[in-house]
Amino acid sequence: MRYDSLYFAFFLGLVWLAFVLLPWRGWILLAASIGFYAAAGVRDSVLAAIIVLSNYGFQFLIERDRRWLYPALILDFGCLAYFKYRVFLATAIGFDVFTHDIVIPLGISFYVFQLSAFLIDISRGRALPFHSLARFALFKLFFSQLVAGPITRWRQFGPQVHRLFDRKLVVRSRLIGLGLALCLLGLVKKVVLADSIGPIVDAIFRDGPGGAAAAWLGVWLFTFQIYFDFSGYSDIAIGSAYLFGIRLPRNFATPFLAPSVAQFWQRWHITLTRYLRDYVFVPLADVRVASRRYRVSQHFFAMTLTMALCGLWHGANFTFVLWGALQGMAIMLAIMWSRYVRAPPALIGWAATFGFVVTTSVFFRSPSLGYAFDYLGTMFSLRAGFPAVGEQAASRWQLPADGMGELLMVTGCLALLALHWLEARVTTLQAAVLIWRLDGTFLRMLFAGAAVWLLLLPKVQDNPFIYFRF
């Protein structure tokens, strides 16, 4: 069930009505979440049920003996590896024993991470097991963040789940206006911006760019497409949770305005970055493998490996691995730079960071490493032109020949950056407080009405959320 569909709006409205009118709030959200995931199909639902039930059992075992953590993680990540990476791994070792491709179960990357974080937290004494299966299931399956995050920790979400079932969670009615505003913001990002940019990006990457300018345009637009797509989804997820009085962690904080790569990753997919920091980077960086003088090298290696794994999490392809490794190396470089060299002026830092993010996005979007290097070669005019790709490509993608068309393209690209800057100015705490204060029937109908109008707009092309495929 997609968040940018009318039937999700109906679903959300019905669940909200039941939630407000009936006393069994935790059970209502659990039933809604199960129904929401069941729409993904029987196979995905059965797999999710098996993983949830097994993890429910493991949490008690881990509480008693933390060595049970390893079989639990093997099971969780084994499922992830089998469904998401088996073809990649088998191909990488040159021995593909599997003959049939398997569709990746919906949201498996997200819920496996969330469950593993919970189990690790229990083993570290930072989380308490759920004795009630229903509460554990809601913690895992809450429909608002089930499919693509935010990846929530026990300390953020666990107590809220208990309060829901204990009927202690007071629905702050003034959060409703804020929740609807976030849903509307997310829909604008997705329906108006991301879905409009997507076809141009697809055309450029499908046909191959006809020159350096077209190549830059393609990757620039893709960078914004994925931001609007994923942050739009996250806004809807957080906003719809607000309708039920539940607070989910923020996932984006206008990352393209970051002055360094390290800060970029503190503002982009924040919950994933924190997961990787706490459960991958810190253990790798802290493990004693060499003397103190190799500490920096170890950190460099740990960061590169962590981010390479981050890349691999996004997709089973070497393009993602290289993209992640480059991010890791850049983060270490930025950290070392800030430690040993005087920081550059903020504008230069921002431009270098944004340029790096845009350029490395080529690896994120390209179907193969060869394609990515060809594309980069075209971007930096290292080759005469992009090699012909695919039989469908009648010709390479060209910019409009007339000056006005080029001007409009450049204006549009800069407008995207301006919109991002505007977002940083508008989505502030003051704005949230203002909505909180003005919250009421009028404001709610304004936000909900505008959101429904956007949902009613017929879809010319199917554009599922990009992160749903991860």
Next chain:
Amino acid sequence: MWRKIAFQAAKLLAGILAATLAVELLFVVISSTPLRWVLPVPPISLYGPDPDTGYRHRASISGLWLTEHRSLIKTSSLGLRDRNRNIDHDGTRRAVVIGDSFIEALQVDESETAAAVAEEILSGEHPGTEVVNLGLAGARPAVEVARLQSEGSRLRADAAVVMLYVDNFLSTSIIDDSEFTGYRRDASGEFRLSYGFRSSGGYRFRTSLAGRIYYWLLDHSQVARIINARKNSGVLADWSDAAAAPAQPPQAGWSCASTLLDNQLALWREGTPSQANALADAFIRDLAAIRQSRDIPIIVAAWNIEARCPSLAAKRSALIEAMRARIERAGLQFLDLDQRIVEKAGPAGVAKLHGFGASFGTGHLNVEGNRVYGEIFADVLRPALFAQP
């Protein structure tokens, strides 16, 4: 208490109204600036009621067509997918091209449609020559005949090209007249043009005052267009597995299955099934009657008879000869359009005349496709228009 409820209801309505106005404003801004080529906009609503065919383009409306390829559509003052032109054309020759969405060609600019290309070619040779686009999406043989009767007469056409999609006679929808003009049997058992749609509730609504208000809203409100588009596609249209599935790559190549021609051969050579045969007879009879009464050449362009399969050459040849004989016997001209397309574009080039972007190779005619069709129409209309006494 009632006062409080009324106050809340007023706030609720005010909120919805404000949202509607905000969305209206947003789409007005997008539609009237170059942003319309990128950002989402409600699609144009083109069609209105017509007593002769059930539906037709409404006159002088404009908006964006979004399906397959985004294009800015402006219908003519005569209510056609055509440029504005005077209804009179004394001293010059005028042809009409009648067909379905392939002739209508909403995916390209008006000046790039096949009819416009044919006009450009012919008017270059004989200044003032006109080729009018009478394409109408979904037009079946009965609608084409009705359109030639009404519009062809109104435009005082000197020649006509009528597209004949050969599978149409084998479809039962051709006898359905509940929404558009169809063929129904009269008391004597003959198939005649039938206008059952005129008594339908939908048609009565569209021709009533309420209908006129509805169309006025469609022409002046973006939000009304959103509602209309959603009504047409279905409220929960995106509820399907297909919507979530990744887009399938367009199918390259074509089928050379013999069965495709067998049914046509049975119809045109042996006259079976009898109902389809009677329908084909009615179509040819009606076109011949128009040709006779108006004394204009009518070219029937048979279409969708695969011409790229050497293995089917014999069967195809037999079918074409059967069709040609039957159509020419009625005094009409016959055009093997598929063969002409292959001659122009080459067997491998036919697919390149269709589709846009990711769907290149399938779907409606692209700019190149319209150009090729336009050249063919010009070729066949030239003698029809200028060889007459």
